[in-house]
Amino acid sequence: MIGLQTQWGWLIAIYLFLGGLGAGVFCTVALIALITGERFKPTIRFGAWASAILIAVGTMALLAEVGVPLRAIVLFNSFVNLDSWMARGAWFLFFAILFNGLFALLWTDRALTRVERVWKGLVTHRAIWRGIVAVIGIVVNIGVAVYTGILLNVLPFRPFWNTNILPLLFTVSAMDTGLGLITAYATLRERGEGVKRLRTVLELFVIGWIVVESAVLAYYLQTMLGSSADAMRSAQLLINGALSPLFWIFVVGLGLAIPLLVCVIQLSGLGKRAPLVGPIVAISSCLVGGFTLRAVMLLAGLPATLSSPALLQILSGVRFTP
Numbered sequence: 001m002i003g004l005q006t007q008w009g010w011l012i013a014i015y016l017f018l019g020g021l022g023a024g025v026f027c028t029v030a031l032i033a034l035i036t037g038e039r040f041k042p043t044i045r046f047g048a049w050a051s052a053i054l055i056a057v058g059t060m061a062l063l064a065e066v067g068v069p070l071r072a073i074v075l076f077n078s079f080v081n082l083d084s085w086m087a088r089g090a091w092f093l094f095f096a097i098l099f100n101g102l103f104a105l106l107w108t109d110r111a112l113t114r115v116e117r118v119w120k121g122l123v124t125h126r127a128i129w130r131g132i133v134a135v136i137g138i139v140v141n142i143g144v145a146v147y148t149g150i151l152l153n154v155l156p157f158r159p160f161w162n163t164n165i166l167p168l169l170f171t172v173s174a175m176d177t178g179l180g181l182i183t184a185y186a187t188l189r190e191r192g193e194g195v196k197r198l199r200t201v202l203e204l205f206v207i208g209w210i211v212v213e214s215a216v217l218a219y220y221l222q223t224m225l226g227s228s229a230d231a232m233r234s235a236q237l238l239i240n241g242a243l244s245p246l247f248w249i250f251v252v253g254l255g256l257a258i259p260l261l262v263c264v265i266q267l268s269g270l271g272k273r274a275p276l277v278g279p280i281v282a283i284s285s286c287l288v289g290g291f292t293l294r295a296v297m298l299l300a301g302l303p304a305t306l307s308s309p310a311l312l313q314i315l316s317g318v319r320f321t322p
Contacts, residue, residue: 004242005158005301011065016148016294018058019093020170021287023141023148024178026051026100030134030141032182032198033107037127039194041107043186048104050181052097055144059093089151092143099137106130145174148294158301159227160234165220170294172216176209177290180259184283187266188276203263210260217251234300243296251296255289258282 029047032040105111106129149167156162183202190198224235238247262282 004237004299005303008298008301009065010295011061012151013291013295013298015058015062015065016151016170016298017291018054018061020145020148020174020294021177021181021290022051022054022058022100023096023145024174024176025054025181026096026103026141026178027138027145027175028179028182030103030138033130034134036194036198040186040190040198043182043190045104045107046185046189047182048100048107051141051178052100052104055093055096055100059097062093088143089147092140092147095140096137096144099133099140103130103133103137106133142171145171148174152297152301155301157304159231159304160224161297161301163220163223163227165216165223166297169213169216169220172209172213173290173293176206176213177286179206179209180283180286184279187279200267203266207260207263210256210263214256228304230302230304234302237300237302238296243300246292246296250292251289253289254285255293258285259289 025047029044029051032047033044105115106126112126146167149170152158152161153164153166154162179202183199183206186195186202187199221235221239224231225239226232237243259282262278266278
């Protein structure tokens with residue numbers, strides 16, 4: 001029986017999920033803010049705060065996995081060595097927390113009132129500042145979403161992870177789950193004129209992202225099955241191996257099929273009799289599926305087989321005598 005990857009644990013899975021979810025949430029509400037202004041202020045404010053908190057908690061999980069979080073924070077070289085994706089990722093996370101938090105403050109009336117006492121004119125020009133922070137924040141948060149995949153992608157001796165399709169998959173999944181969370185919140189909490197149109201647009205985009213994520217996931221597995229023997233072993237763990245129940249039930253079933261079905265039902269008007277059930281079921285299954293996707297991708301990341309004594313010598317640093 002093929003074993004599973006255990007060196008990278010649940011804290012990494014939590015970081016991959018929360019970091020991507022927070023990035024997807026911010027991109028969604030920032031676009032809503034840029035397009036509609038203050039019309040859907042409660043949803044924008046919720047998403048802004050949620051994105052900052054999610055990425056901050058995810059970052060703490062990543063630092064905890066390091067083993068000595070405080071030492072990891074003060075490693076100056078980790079931030080100035082921009083040739084390293086670890087350094088780039090650290091900056092993305094830092095600026096995401098900064099800009100997401102600032103965006104949240106700009107959409108919180110109580111905070112604006114207090115800052116106005118020191119910074120005269122902020123409230124008057126808040127639309128401009130909100131727009132600037134939203135645009136910069138979208139770029140930074142896309143970087144965070146991509147980095148959740150690159151964190152694994154840069155490991156050359158994990159063939160299942162060492163492909164550029166992985167950052168694409170995690171980025172698409174991040175946008176899908178983030179959009180799903182905001183769609184559910186807007187459906188449950190927003191009232192008044194224009195809400196129905198907003199929900200319709202969001203649900204259509206959810207369907208689009210689910211279709212894209214399904215296609216990327218299928219292409220990823222197909223590519224791995226046609227790649228090296230080590231990558232094939234990992235892919236088979238998901239398709240028909242030890243991880244297949246988690247993959248098919250939680251990732252494909254809960255994460256993709258159920259949200260897609262709920263959105264179709266909502267758009268058709270069949271969900272009017274139970275307006276709260278659909279959004280709650282959809283977002284719950286979407287979040288469970290999104291986390292499970294990261295977890296099974298971690299567990300399936302088997303190391304390359306050390307079939308060559310010379311390769312074993314290089315990796316272990318032990319002198320080899322033929």
